[in-house]
Amino acid sequence: MQHGDLIIKADYLLTMEDDLTVIKNGAVAVKGKNIVKAGTSEEISKEYTSEKIIGGQGRVVFPGLVNTHTHAAMVYLRGIADDIPLQEWLEKHIWPVEGKFLTSEFVADAVELACLEMLKAGVTTYADMYFYEDTAGKKLEKIGMRGVLGAGVIDFPSMYAQSADDYFRSAENLINNWKGSELVTPCVAPHATYTCGPENYKRARELAEKYDIPIHTHLSETQWEVSEIQRRYGKTPVEYLDEIGILSERLFAAHCVWLTDKDIEILAKKRVGVAHCIESNLKLASGIAPVPKMLKAGVKVAFGTDGAASNNDLSILGEMSTAAKVHKAISEDPTVLNSKTALLMATRYGAEILGLGDKVGSLEQGKLADLVIANLEKPHLTPIYDIYSHITYCMRPSDIETVIVNGKIVVDAGRLTTMDEEEILNKARGWQEKIKGSSD
Numbered sequence: 001m002q003h004g005d006l007i008i009k010a011d012y013l014l015t016m017e018d019d020l021t022v023i024k025n026g027a028v029a030v031k032g033k034n035i036v037k038a039g040t041s042e043e044i045s046k047e048y049t050s051e052k053i054i055g056g057q058g059r060v061v062f063p064g065l066v067n068t069h070t071h072a073a074m075v076y077l078r079g080i081a082d083d084i085p086l087q088e089w090l091e092k093h094i095w096p097v098e099g100k101f102l103t104s105e106f107v108a109d110a111v112e113l114a115c116l117e118m119l120k121a122g123v124t125t126y127a128d129m130y131f132y133e134d135t136a137g138k139k140l141e142k143i144g145m146r147g148v149l150g151a152g153v154i155d156f157p158s159m160y161a162q163s164a165d166d167y168f169r170s171a172e173n174l175i176n177n178w179k180g181s182e183l184v185t186p187c188v189a190p191h192a193t194y195t196c197g198p199e200n201y202k203r204a205r206e207l208a209e210k211y212d213i214p215i216h217t218h219l220s221e222t223q224w225e226v227s228e229i230q231r232r233y234g235k236t237p238v239e240y241l242d243e244i245g246i247l248s249e250r251l252f253a254a255h256c257v258w259l260t261d262k263d264i265e266i267l268a269k270k271r272v273g274v275a276h277c278i279e280s281n282l283k284l285a286s287g288i289a290p291v292p293k294m295l296k297a298g299v300k301v302a303f304g305t306d307g308a309a310s311n312n313d314l315s316i317l318g319e320m321s322t323a324a325k326v327h328k329a330i331s332e333d334p335t336v337l338n339s340k341t342a343l344l345m346a347t348r349y350g351a352e353i354l355g356l357g358d359k360v361g362s363l364e365q366g367k368l369a370d371l372v373i374a375n376l377e378k379p380h381l382t383p384i385y386d387i388y389s390h391i392t393y394c395m396r397p398s399d400i401e402t403v404i405v406n407g408k409i410v411v412d413a414g415r416l417t418t419m420d421e422e423e424i425l426n427k428a429r430g431w432q433e434k435i436k437g438s439s440d
Ligand SMILES: [Zn+2]
Pocket: 069, 070, 071, 218, 254, 306, 307
């Protein structure tokens, strides 16, 4: 008999390994940070004992959800300007407020709120693109969440950096500070094809190759972007990035809404990961990404919420439900993006496009213990015929009861264990007053 630090039991265990089998009366044994075994409760109890056994009846266990594209600190701009087009939204509302308030202190406080919201909704890993990611990294360590933190790069000066050299110096600092960290993966994030010229994209690629880290960018989000890039370079945004050598397995690109069939072929061939942000795309009326077509062509697609200013929450459960329904409606085919595919995209595919596929994304021996326990004893989750269907179409963030990251319980009985929730909310209210006061 071996000793485990923690044993998690559940009526339904979804490991999200290749066959997507549902293990009834399942259990996961955790030792330190790692999963040492996942299987039926009977199998686990033959091999492992532990003083700490959690979960149990009326529960489902699945891998922690992965948010592959957000701007976490933008939670402080949630609902600040809604119901207007992307360009106007950015230029007249988001950028002016960021110009006034975006500091390291802003990011430090805002990231706490974003992590609190995501962890309580079962998200254990997020990929970010923003500024002051070094500050975000420190918060992730404190709060106990996993992140791929992309140091933003744009062609023009901001409060954060004055020149390209400045942006890349910050990116390199981030890499040096976090390379090898257990929770934080540094990343370089040229913002988009219309805000970064070829020089900055190439510098980002060189940096990523030098340190063997991922690259993150926005790509083909709006029709405006496609026509602007056509005007500048005579190519689609995908063709343009391909020509300058940016497309590879190292890159995960957010949106990919406006794609030609040739673009999809290129993304598949170059093994670019795609962060599908359906709710942000719907809300900003950017369009709907051809996800069923991409999946069919072999492009790996996962879910992202984008920032809370254009979503307006950071719930991956919400993205799964919305995406699964919208793609059925627009393709007039109820078989596309079924509930198993939705959970696969939200877990294993998410981890894979971030370059973390060997560490998290499924519950198997040797992987890090990032997982969630949800309570099924709720009216909207009763009765149960198909557990995948319930997670995709019925489950809400408030059904998430326990969240484990790197073997540590960070949400217990629905409450964050690592920081004071009230304090985080109070700080957010303080910033709300400052930001509101500035525009009155
Ligand atoms: Zn974005």
